[in-house]
Amino acid sequence: MCARFNRRVLTGLGRFDGCIVHLTHTDLDAVCCDALFRRKYGNVFTIFSSVQDYSSYLELLAQAKKKVDMTLCLSDLGGRTDAFEVVARLKSKGWRVEWRDHHVWDERFFEDIKSVVDYLRVDRELCACEIVYTDLLEGDAIAKEVAAIGRDRDFWINNDPRSEVLSTAISDDKSREEIALKLSRGAFADAEIEAMYALQIGRKNKAISKAIRKSVLLGHTAVTTSNGYTSDVAARLRDEYHSTTELILRENGIFSVRTVAPVSNQIAMLFNGGGHPHAAGGNLSFTRRDQIGFKLVGYRLAKVRELIEAASRFDHS
Numbered sequence: 001m002c003a004r005f006n007r008r009v010l011t012g013l014g015r016f017d018g019c020i021v022h023l024t025h026t027d028l029d030a031v032c033c034d035a036l037f038r039r040k041y042g043n044v045f046t047i048f049s050s051v052q053d054y055s056s057y058l059e060l061l062a063q064a065k066k067k068v069d070m071t072l073c074l075s076d077l078g079g080r081t082d083a084f085e086v087v088a089r090l091k092s093k094g095w096r097v098e099w100r101d102h103h104v105w106d107e108r109f110f111e112d113i114k115s116v117v118d119y120l121r122v123d124r125e126l127c128a129c130e131i132v133y134t135d136l137l138e139g140d141a142i143a144k145e146v147a148a149i150g151r152d153r154d155f156w157i158n159n160d161p162r163s164e165v166l167s168t169a170i171s172d173d174k175s176r177e178e179i180a181l182k183l184s185r186g187a188f189a190d191a192e193i194e195a196m197y198a199l200q201i202g203r204k205n206k207a208i209s210k211a212i213r214k215s216v217l218l219g220h221t222a223v224t225t226s227n228g229y230t231s232d233v234a235a236r237l238r239d240e241y242h243s244t245t246e247l248i249l250r251e252n253g254i255f256s257v258r259t260v261a262p263v264s265n266q267i268a269m270l271f272n273g274g275g276h277p278h279a280a281g282g283n284l285s286f287t288r289r290d291q292i293g294f295k296l297v298g299y300r301l302a303k304v305r306e307l308i309e310a311a312s313r314f315d316h317s
């Protein structure tokens, strides 16, 4: 998160005249959550964040000049211990805080945060947007369809072709906002979405080919570098290598892990992360020096080797 972006968020918040701030993830589930909040409340200020560093946005909200009657709604973001202190601070500043999620939570943290926030619901049977739907818009036909599309993608059911088009069309915050707005109004497909989709398919194919070229197989673990399209890259690696663990690294040390065995979140937790049993993410906390080192020696960098070794220890295939 850069200073310019921080300023933009703070300026946006200053101008915002509604009372719902929505902090959510970046994928289709999150966009569907956002569509539902928009449908329910109309005026919503949304911040899309990776699961690893949303605490810094909470920090930003705690810094912002507080207005009366503000509610922070978190969705599709798992519990992280480093979020506790800042959430407590937001509460003491008068924010109402609601949290809806479906990731694996540390039980202790769940209990701790529950005593601080106004509302907390974690349900692993549902995707995040289904939780938002059942909480806020149960019975609304369009909202129900939005939640079904989110589920179709998030649980990798892929019965509804619209979920593939929509999740691919999402590329940045601008497209997230546009699509959330469309979904909130019941527009599930149109020429604009088609054009966004076509553009992203081109970019995605290029990025996947590049990630495959940079990949290696170490034991049962396939490793590569990619700054996006994590799930698609992981699926291609598995096809290519018949691997049972896939690690996708970013240049800044943030990584995603996919595993056949239900151990992804356990691996990620060793590296300041978390997530689902078969898909999770963490952070190797690259220093400037590590980033340069990673460019030079690649997967032989000590922190990367540590991750690869940890992942292999969990892989009993």
Ligand SMILES: [Mn+2]
Residues within 6 Å of the ligand: 029, 030, 076, 102, 127, 128, 154
């Ligand atoms: Mn989700």
